[in-house]
Amino acid sequence: MNLTKAQAEKLVKGCINNDRTAQEALYKLFHGEMLRVCYTYLSAEALAKEAFNTGFLKVFQSINNFDAEKGELGGWIRKIMIYTAIDLCRKELKFNNLISPVQDDDDQFIAPHILDKLYFEDILQHIRTLPAATQTVFNLSVMDGFSHKEIGEQLNISEGTSRWHLAEAKRQLREWLQPAGQSANQPKERSGKQQ
Incomplete structure (x- = not known):
């Protein structure tokens, strides 16, 4: 989403002040894009929705930490969603650390x-x-x-x-x-x- 700096600032300030209208606007603005991010990491619908909901809860809980000087609002929210999905993956998956390493020199793996x-x-x-x-x-x-x-x-x-x-x-x-x-x-x- 391409928000102007003023629009993002207004939404963030509204969310910090627990303004339900601002929270709803932020949610609706990023709903589709962030749900797709969760589906990218979690193919099971229930898990993807769980990550999405948990991710937005984290967004609202930590919105006062957003710094417009360090990046745009959509990127900040996306990062939270990715890390939330990863956390859920960690709970759901067992990774095998005993797999032998391979060299990956194949940058273009599909013609x-x-x-x-x-x-x-x-x-x-x-x-x-x-x-x-x-x-x-x-x-x-x-x-x-x-x-x-x-x-x-x-x-x-x-x-x-x-x-x-x-x-x-x-x-x-x-x-x-x-x-x-x-x-x-x-x-x-x-x-x-x-x-």
């Missing part, structure tokens, strides 16, 4: 010609089929740009385990996206008419 034919919903649906721990690490790394060190700190796992989960997510998604017998870097040859 662009394949991505051009996909919709976000299709990709998200397949991300949600990943094991929960692998899905969480993938989301933190690819969707939200966290480093393996940050992921390890948030999820209480080693950097090597984080790297393994990311590599495994990429492998599984690549398998789903690549037609059988086709190389990731080779476009599929078309038979018949050229389009």
